Amino acid sequence: MSDIEKTLKVAAMGDLHVREDNAESYRELFGEISREADVLVLAGDLTDLGKPKEAELLAQDLKACSIPVVGVLGNHDYECGAHEEVAHILREAGMKLLDGQSVEIDGVGFVGVKGFAGGFGRRMLGYFGEPAMKQFVNETMNETLRLENAMRHVKAKRSVVILHYAPVVDTIESEPLEIYPFLGSSRLAETIDRFKVSAIVHGHAHRGRFEGRTPGGQPVYNVARHIEKPTGKSYAILEI
Template sequence: MTSGSGQSEAVVRVAAVGDIHLSPDCRGLLRPSFETLPLCADLLLLAGDLTRHGTVPEAEVVAEEVRGLGIPVIAVLGNHDYHSAREADITRVLSDAGVTVLEGERVVLPVAGGKVGVAGVKGFCGGFAGRSAGEFGEREMKDFVRSARRAAEGLHRALAEVSADGCGARIALTHFAPVPDTLAGEPVEIYPFLGSYLLAEAIDEAGADLAVHGHAHLGTEHGMTAGGVRVRNVAQPVIGRAFALYHLPFANPASSPGSTDVRGVET
């Protein structure tokens, strides 16, 4: 890619996958593909549901798949990773393997002469504009919606920090979907359990150049927020390969959200 001046345009090569659902019986399944990553990618994003049932032995398998790849690995956990209430232990196992696990936080990486900021949160469900749960009624309902709101607030805060850090490429990493576009193919009855419009609001308000999520196995890869930020569903059943690869040109971090062109590259 070149700029209008004819000079080469710096890009960050983003590999991403979610919903790999590893367990001890599939040890080594993804390692051969992951070992090719230094040849084609600058970082690997893991979009949650890394395990089947959220157990430590499963997390240890994930850790060995991504240990020592030679590029940064950034992850969020998914609902499966929370199933056994061992999410803190799973985070520790992954961290010990060199994975940066985010939950309402951000990481800034030096890449291709610029800075890439990744803001991550698991997210939660609740539905999308016009068909979403409201913070009203029983305590259980209020708690449900507040969980979605807290997740979105964490993502907003982390993305704002990324912009303040002067990052030329800003990525929102979640497990739950921020938009319904990437759910196409899933039964519409379960859309409210697959994501929340609050995540998209956070992305558009704080600013991002790319949003990556998983969770929707029967969904669609490509989508976009109302503010024009490209969204990619990288659940492995959707992308059909070990990882998807995107080329994200560096942009002026002060530019409007979504103004960066995101190009998908087949792997």
């Protein structure tokens, strides 16, 4: 059987929030995932405050993972202004950390950006008003452009999009309505729907629901660690 025909089992999880006090280790979980899946995807908020020490603790736990690890950073990973050092530590540990790039593993392309906020559908923030508002919207637009550029470089017939922020409202249901604009943006889904993808994963919304669809009908999964998943575990298994 060729790589194109082979089903790839992808374990996906977000919002690990590794803390400096090392209150929770992921070593055993990563070992379990290595036995259950072919690839591990981490959908941002890998650290709690974006501290290099937190990244170092996660890097130690990742040693228990014997399968490729692909992922993106989340908003928490930027908190201390040390995101570049956090990214370096995780890449040195062997993680394929994506920020507007793609990587192919066993015939499946993985594309990743953090994404950003901005709201959904008719209530999505527009490019109008004060410079600060325009700057906010520009951040979302820049992330979607970087996502589109990365997706154009994917040669594989199957692909997985990795985000931190949500691209659809379906998977953030149960979150307070007041914070919807800060949980993601429809612009991400609009960009993705210009392509054919196998799955889209994100985190960030801890009270959302597991599964949704883009306007184009493509599957979206909220894999935040706190979300109930069909596996009954903190991670989802997707067959790509």
